[in-house]
Amino acid sequence: MSDVISVELLDSRTAVSEALDESRASTRADFFRKAIVGGGAFAAGGVLIAGLPSIALGQKSASQDQEILNFALLLEYLESEFYVEAVDRGALSGETLEFARVVRDHELAHVEFLRSALGNNARSKPQFDFKGTTSDAGMFRATSVVLEDTGVQAYLGQAPRLRRQTLPAAVSIVSVEARHASWIRRIVGKPDYDGRAANYPAPAVLDSPLTRSQVESRVQSTGFIQG
């Protein structure tokens, strides 16, 4: 069993580096890091304030962008750890396992990209407890639907608050989260989704944004983040 796990880890590292190469994430992350951290304007590890802090809600700034990307990073840490653990636990098979592997690699690439863009200002990864949802295929699938849909809604809620120069990062990620959401919804519900639109891979004409506090409530109610 340990041989299989080693191969899994090797595959995931290779896949992640392929994903990074393909997306030239490190080059793009460099660009965003300069945009957010501002080149030489901030000491390594120092406080990110250039002039007056923005007090008004909705005021776009480098420091707000950093705040938002760190929020995104938290969600990507949560998703990536969830999928890493689910693949490792060995309770998945068939297309559910394929979904978990592919999406794990994508979320790991998102984490690397955001960490690289944030540089020394990247938040650390918290501890997680997935409460058994990674050890049972049905619970894994149901949890994945919630995580991916919430990720879409979180990015939609934050995107307009970003400075436009930072926006491409969020845009290139949100559509992939939407693909993930659609994919796991299909795995759960095909071919007829119980005849209910709410179960469809694309359940609505428009996806709905959630505010940061709405997303935080949802995440908190899972109990997954330990601190």
Next chain:
Amino acid sequence: MTNETLTLEAVDVDGAIRETAEAVAGDTRAGFLAKAGLLSGGAFGGSTLLAFTAEAAQAQSRSDVAILNFALTLEYLEAAFYTEAEEMGALDGELALFNQVVAAHERAHVRGLRSALGSAAVKRPRFDFRGTTESASAFTSTAIALEDTGVQAYSGQAPRIKSDAVLVSAGRILTVEARHAAWIRDIAGQDPAPRAFDRPLTMRQVLAAVAETRFIRPARRRRRRQGGSNTGSGTSPRFTG
């Protein structure tokens, strides 16, 4: 490689695409927004696409209108393709369900964008889907191309949008197109999410891809009827819709 400009002109129905591209380049359109009556977007499917106040509408930039018209052109195309496929009846099972659901979404996107644009909305082109709505396999590969291109189009335009309200609406459509793309890809046995980051395309790149399909029929030229000869390619489209 085809001459991109010639190809665009050849399929530019009633100048719809050219209008859009010119508006992007800074064509003068002062004052039309006042006439356009861009008020809070009408509800459709229970959601309001664009919640403009009258004041916000007055302040809409030319370039945002051009971007919305670009989006509308793509939505016209998708809506017409899926609607024609419904009428053809060549699909069954989950593919037919996909078609039915997505057709309704795209028609709703058209209504929402037209409502938001008011009299500034470009006209609906005429289409010829060249048989792609008549078999499951042609439908599937075309739908994959349309949805993936839609994702890339919205991704490419998002950072160019000036109004935050318009950006929210564009984002809410982008993610639905991505869901469509993953759904049809999975039905077809292809990777629903082929890469970790989706790649944006420019407006020009998207319009060139659309032009290559030849789905948009050339604008009718005014001509005297003399014996009724048809100057078309010889393939008659199934619907003029």
